[in-house]
Amino acid sequence: MMAEGEKRRGLSKSCALLIVIAGIERYAFKGVASNLVTYLTDVVKMSNSRAATTVNTWSGFTFMLPLFSAPFADSYWDRFFTILASSSLYFVGLVGLTYTAFDGSRSTTKTISLYFLYTSLSLIALGLGVLNPSLQAFGADQLDNDLDHDRETSLEVKSNRKSQFFQWWYFGVCVGSLLGVTVMAYIQDTFGWVLGFAIPTASMLLLILLFLCGCGVYVYADSGLDPKAKPFQRILEYIKGAARPVGRVQI
Secondary structure, eight states: OHHHHHHTOOOOHHHHHHHHHHHHHHHHHHHHHTTHHHHHHHTSOOOHHHHHHHHHHHHHHHHHTHHHHHHHHHHTSOHHHHHHHHHHHHHHHHHHHHHHHHHHHHOSSOOOOHHHHHHHHHHHHHHHHHHHHHHHHHHHHHHHHHHHHOTTSOHHHHHHHHHHHHHHHHHHHHHHHHHHHHHHHHHHHHHOHHHHHHHHHHHHHHHHHHHHHGGGTOOOOOOOSOTTSOHHHHHHHHHHHHHHHHHTOOO
């Protein structure tokens, strides 16, 4: 009975902790990104078109970066230290962004250095672009380790546990995004931008501390890939392999 209960247990502590961390990251990002155009127009005094262009360019760079960082994170970089370094970079960028809001609030001319602002946003984009793919891959490592140790567990139970993990993962991401969009927009409009950016910054600091607290329960798995292989060449081979059956379809 105990063995059967062990086979059907829920997610491990490391998986649950990483799900919480993913939710916190989304809360911090959405808390900044969802109202950033308003900040650039009201505080930085950009025109509406320039503010929209700035946010769209920043968002595009942020969401495209994982396409380049993920292959290197999987092939060459240690995932634990990649997450730690990228989240620290993310935190530094948020500190810089919060300082721009503080500097704008106490300045009589309400002028903010655009170079400092762009540098802060760039650090956030770099940190996020490396953190997201590494964090999810690290979470999958924890799950794979659990399933590998349950050798007598049926394929159906293993499949259900994988589904459970990714369902909770995206639930945490969606909850963090929802809170970031709603709660932080209200705080920024009601209490000001300093507090509105300081809370996501504190959330990222909490993320780093929680991540470090899990050092004793994480599974530090190798990527299983040949480090000598070229990551982008491997991606092209996968695309070619997926495209071959399409060409064989008889009409």
